[in-house]
Amino acid sequence: MFRVRSLTKLYGEGPTQVRALAGVDLDLYAGEFVVLLGPSGSGKTTLLNQLGGLDIPTTGEISYRDTDLTHADESALTRYRRNSVGFIFQFYNLIPSLTARENVGLITEIARDPLPPEQALAMVGLSARLDHFPAQLSGGEQQRVAIARAIAKRPEVLLCDEPTGALDVRTGIVVLEALERVNRELGTLTIVITHNAVMADMADRVIHFSDGRVLSEHRNATRVAPSTLRW
């Protein structure tokens, strides 16, 4: 689904130049659950930005199905994000003035073939909290609303940046279960960035990242249920 070749990304100029990506080659396939592991500063988030159409690479190429994301213009990138990508952020980024249902509804208003907000929220186990505002929800619940918001448009790819980073173990697991379920039931390519190696066990494929390049990758024979994970 994604084809990434010799991808580099440089920030800044001259002596202060930072090389965030130093030639990444990667293929990602439909329906996969991929965990991207690596220490801080290894370039994981930069890669995610490129995959999500938030940023364009310095050199190399990146394409999504038949779309060349390297040379897409602003409106093409917006269209891509709007129709194909679901984002999940470490800090949820819900709209505080909208309820859970409305936060999801915001997306279903603009998507081509959305899930009803209620159904999306049911998938993450929040049927009872539809009309609560973010301030009335726990961190885990807020992150699950964010997942519901991301999947409501039936995206083909779900990009998650440290989705459990701000949560305790118990709530983190509930969130991971929601992600796993979405991946299983909707067949969404799910890419999770984390520096928590434990989460590797629930993935189809684990990619280790270091110094802006892929260090190694391996495929798990079986996916472990999130409920058995502990960290």
Add this chain to the structure above:
Amino acid sequence: MLAHLDRKLLRDLRRLKGQAAAVSLVMACGLAMLIMARSLIYSLESTRAEYYQTNHFADIGASLKRAPNYVSERIRSLPGVATVQTNLAVPITLDLLGRTEPASGLVRSLPDVGAPELNRLFLRRGRWLSPNSRGEILVSEAFAQANNLNPGDTLTALLNGRRQAFRIAGIVLSPEYIFESRPGAALPDARTFGIFWMPYKEVATAWDLYGAFNRVALTLAPGAHAQAVIADLDRLLRPYGGLGAMGREDHPSHIRITDEIRVLTILSIGFPVIFLGVAAFMTNAVLSRLLSLQREQIAILKAFGFTNYQIVIHYLKFAFVMVATGVLGGVIGGIGLGHQLVDMYQLFYRFPDLHFRLDPIAVGIALTVGLSAVTLGVLGAVRKAVQLPPAEAMRPEPPAHFRPAFIERIGLATFLSHSFRIALRNLERRPTQALFTITGLALATALMIMPNTFKAGISEVLDFQWDVVQRQDLNLVLVEPSSARLAHELAQLPGVMSLEPARNSAVRVHFQGRSRQIGLRSLLPGGRHSRAIDSAGHEIYAPPHGVILSAKLADVLGAKIGDTIMLEALEGRQPISPMPIVALAEDFTGIAAYMDLQAINRFLGEGDVITGASIGLDSAQRANFLAALKEIPRVSSVAIKETMRQSFRETTATSMGLLQSIYLTFAVIVAFGVIYNNARISLAERARELATLRVIGMTQREVGAILVVELAILSVLAVPLGLILGTSLTTLIVGSVNTETIRLPLVFTLYTYTYAIVVVLIASTLSALFVLRKLKQLDLIATLKAPE
């Protein structure tokens, strides 16, 4: 320790320069206005006081028919009188080269030798009259300028019917004529009316007044009571045809400047206060936004051991930089505008040396007021931040509490889009901030109502004066009351289409211990020229018995329709007679009384007498008419409506326009400042939220809609409020321009309101466009990072 904090201050300022500049600009507008108005008051008052003192301006003056010179000794011996100066004042008609219309004026006599004791002249150009000179004349500066006259030029005049040529010795100014206008006229007309000075001997000889005087000026001894002296003087001069003495407060030129100062005083208080109020609102908005973003920084500073005091001072410094910039801008702007207005005042008020004088107290007031305005704005915001325990402040702010907006709770939710809901709930969650913005916007809208209403009022006064009340083309005034037969003679002049005789007289009205000296004007039964109009706009017909008063005069006297006033004539046999008030006339300039022409003659105990006439003229014959008129010696002055209108347009209208455009410009700046600032703040406060929406696939337009809807809701709420506020404010301010010289009618036009709405719309649209442009630069990647 603080040096680094100061560096942070500078960087914060640089980041928020747009908003800080908007606050400073609004403040500068208010302060410029304050400094301009207070300094003008100071300039006018101090210049006038010095002028009066240097040139010995009289405390009391009186006109009379004629009194022998020895009467001046009796005046001098009245209790409370210090200095006495007698002289002559006679009308003069001028024949100016190359001009068809006649100019007229007043000739004042100067002692044959030496300077007068009182009301001394100031020589602008040329020289004084040489002793025992003949055929020399001094000309008032306003008239000389308007007619391009210079020392050495020759002036042809009709003196008591005899044509004579005079050489202009010098151009002069007089403290009696700082404001120079035809007696009774509200507007200056320097082209056709001037004041001249000649030696006593020459004036007296030409008018057969040798050994007599008809004007007297005096100063009061220390501790003397002006009213008592006036009463004594009136009694003394009565046998000599005294027309009533008056103190400085009734002196026409003095009144004009006092009224001008009064209007400036009103403007220097009301308007700047609103500007500074807006500035305070804006400071509060900018500061609370800065503080909410710097929550954690404040906590860290506190954790490191900075005291609350140091932190408060740090943020106050931020505000003070805005104040300092604002005050500096205000002082520079105030001085600049003040200079321009002083130049304008020189058109109307003739001082030897009217310079702009910066009122140091005004700068002090400006600084104090500016500081208090922002300090108030800052304290509320800073207090909240300082009260926060450091540990709590260091955690990111929890998501704000929201609830469905009011119109959703009442069941209108289905009609609302998500962007509309976000906007509505945001406004409802922060009602104080929304209220501040609405207030600021409403005030900005309100400010735009006054200047245009002021302008419409002036134009209404003129239309009323020249199209409704005085429908004739010109007014003639005779040298002295003459037989009504003269009217027939005048009616035969070429081009006269209609002529109505007039009998005007100086009178004093008394009612329950109050009195005023005014002009009594005649109305003609079935007359088509001069009319009296009531408050409903209907013509009032003068009955055979009874008097019509200016509504303002009735107000001053405390009289109403049906009351009986005492009418005291100040000429002829000076009869006194009770007279019922039959109607009140709505007039805007000066105060007067109106009676039927025959009734005036009966009251004065005269036969069929007129003092002037109004004429409707065939414009094609105008030149012929004016040429023929020059040959009629009994005409002392001619006031041509078109000429007055023209001269008004060139002077008063231009300068009123200047004042009006200054105010309007300031109001527009404030409108832009408030709206721009508000848009910037909501953009900055919600950058993360908006970036998230962009990341999850909303277009710039969709995200922009949220901000634009919010701005639109605020404008829709604020503008009607502003229009109402502006109307009341204008009613208050323009309503205060209610002097005996001029009363401005409140004319609220569709144009005025449309103007205000359109400016707010344009400001909103430009701010919205700006915000939309900024949305492009939104940092999408930042949404993935932890909140700052």
